[in-house]
Amino acid sequence: MKIDTKLTKISRNVKKQKGFINPGIYKGSTMIFNSFGDYIKDITNDDDRTTLYGINKNPSVDQLEKAITKLYNCHDTIIASSGLAALVIPFFTYLKKDDEVLINDSVYSPTRTFCEKILKNYGVKIKYFHPIKNIKNFAKNINTKTKLIFLESPGTATFEILDIPFITKIAKKNNIPTVLDNTWASPLFCNPKKLGINIIIDAGTKYINGHSDVLIGFVSSDKKNSRKIRTTAKTLGMCPGSEEVYLALRGIPTLNLRMKQIEKNTLNLANELLQHSLIDKVYHPALQSFPNHHIWKRDFTGSSGLFAFSLKKKYSIKSIEKFYNKLKIFKLGYSWGGFESLITFPPLSKRTFKSNVKGNLIRVYCGLEDSKDQINDILNALKVLK
Numbered sequence: 001m002k003i004d005t006k007l008t009k010i011s012r013n014v015k016k017q018k019g020f021i022n023p024g025i026y027k028g029s030t031m032i033f034n035s036f037g038d039y040i041k042d043i044t045n046d047d048d049r050t051t052l053y054g055i056n057k058n059p060s061v062d063q064l065e066k067a068i069t070k071l072y073n074c075h076d077t078i079i080a081s082s083g084l085a086a087l088v089i090p091f092f093t094y095l096k097k098d099d100e101v102l103i104n105d106s107v108y109s110p111t112r113t114f115c116e117k118i119l120k121n122y123g124v125k126i127k128y129f130h131p132i133k134n135i136k137n138f139a140k141n142i143n144t145k146t147k148l149i150f151l152e153s154p155g156t157a158t159f160e161i162l163d164i165p166f167i168t169k170i171a172k173k174n175n176i177p178t179v180l181d182n183t184w185a186s187p188l189f190c191n192p193k194k195l196g197i198n199i200i201i202d203a204g205t206k207y208i209n210g211h212s213d214v215l216i217g218f219v220s221s222d223k224k225n226s227r228k229i230r231t232t233a234k235t236l237g238m239c240p241g242s243e244e245v246y247l248a249l250r251g252i253p254t255l256n257l258r259m260k261q262i263e264k265n266t267l268n269l270a271n272e273l274l275q276h277s278l279i280d281k282v283y284h285p286a287l288q289s290f291p292n293h294h295i296w297k298r299d300f301t302g303s304s305g306l307f308a309f310s311l312k313k314k315y316s317i318k319s320i321e322k323f324y325n326k327l328k329i330f331k332l333g334y335s336w337g338g339f340e341s342l343i344t345f346p347p348l349s350k351r352t353f354k355s356n357v358k359g360n361l362i363r364v365y366c367g368l369e370d371s372k373d374q375i376n377d378i379l380n381a382l383k384v385l386k
C-alpha cells in the first residue's frame, strides 16, 4: 500500500465508528466495568497503569497510538499533552541520581531548560556534545554512568545534521538507549528505527496535526523499551485531551500532501535566499552547500518547512523590527507545522559551544501560502535593511 492510501486507512476503523468515516470523541475519566468479576480482576492486577480508567484506556487514544506506531514502524506509542511533555518521558524513564545523559548542543531550547531546571535537581549530570565538530570522537563522551543519549536532528535553529547511525552503533555497543526528536522530519521524511534509534519523539502539534490548533506529543518505542516508557508516562498521569486526539487523527490523511507542498515552498525560498546579497548563510539541510548534506541525503527522504538564514551584518533590534513590520505573510509566533508561515529570531546564547553565526539569525517556517507570495514577502522586507 502506497503512503497516501496508507495514511487514509491507518487512522480509521469504519466498523468501530458505526459507519462514520471519522472516529468519535471519547470524553471522561470513569469507565464502567462490564461485571463485578471484571472489577475484581482489575483490583488484583498489580499494574495500576493498565486498569480501566480514562488515563489508561480510551478508544480514540488507542486508535491514534496504533496509527503513529504504524507510521514509525515501531512497537508502541504513548500520547502526551504536548511535544514537550512527551520528550521528558525518556529522561524520567532511564535516569536516576549520579547518572549522565548525552545531548546534542543544538537541541530544542525547552529540552535544555527541562534538563537544567528539573533534571539536574535529581542529581543527573547533563553533557552536551557539538553536533558536528569532533564527532569522530563521540565514544569518548561515554562512561559507565552514561545511561541515555538524547538526539535532535536537524538541530533547532541551526539545523545541523547528526550522523545518527554512527552514534546509535556506539550506543548499542555500550547498551545505552537512544532517543531522537524527529519532529522536523515527521514519520514521512525520516525512519529513525532504521537508523538504530530506540525511542522516537514527535511533537504532533506540528505536522501530524498541521493546523496550529492542537498541542499533542508522541513517544514511539521499540519492543525492548516500550513497556518502560508506557509505565513512566501513565505513572506521571500523562494523557492527551480528547479533542486533540480527534484533531490529530484528522490531520493524518492529509499529512503527505501537506508535507510535499511545504517541502517545495521551503526549498524555493531557501534557494532564492542563497543568492541574496545581504545573506551570509542559509541553514537548510537539503541544500548541497550545507554541512553534512550528504548525511541528510543518506538518512532522510525529504525536507520540511523550517530553516534559517543569517545576515552578513549584525543589525540592531530596531532595524530587525522594521524588517518584521514590512512582512505581510510571515508572522511572528512560536511553533510551526501549520498552514501559516512564521518567523522568529532565535537567540543561541544558552548553548555550550559558541556558534559561528555572523549576523542576525532568522528562522522561517514556510506554510501553505503561494510560494511566489512567500518569496516576495521576504525579499520585499529585506529591502529595509539595505
Ligand SMILES: Cc1ncc(COP(=O)(O)O)c(C=O)c1O
Pocket (backbone or CB within 6 Å): 082, 083, 084, 085, 087, 108, 152, 156, 181, 183, 184, 203, 204, 205, 206, 215, 216, 217, 335, 336
Ligand atoms: C524540535 C521540537 N521538539 C519538540 C517541540 C515541542 O512541541 P510542543 O510545542 O508540542 O510542546 C518543539 C516545539 O517547537 C520543537 O520544535
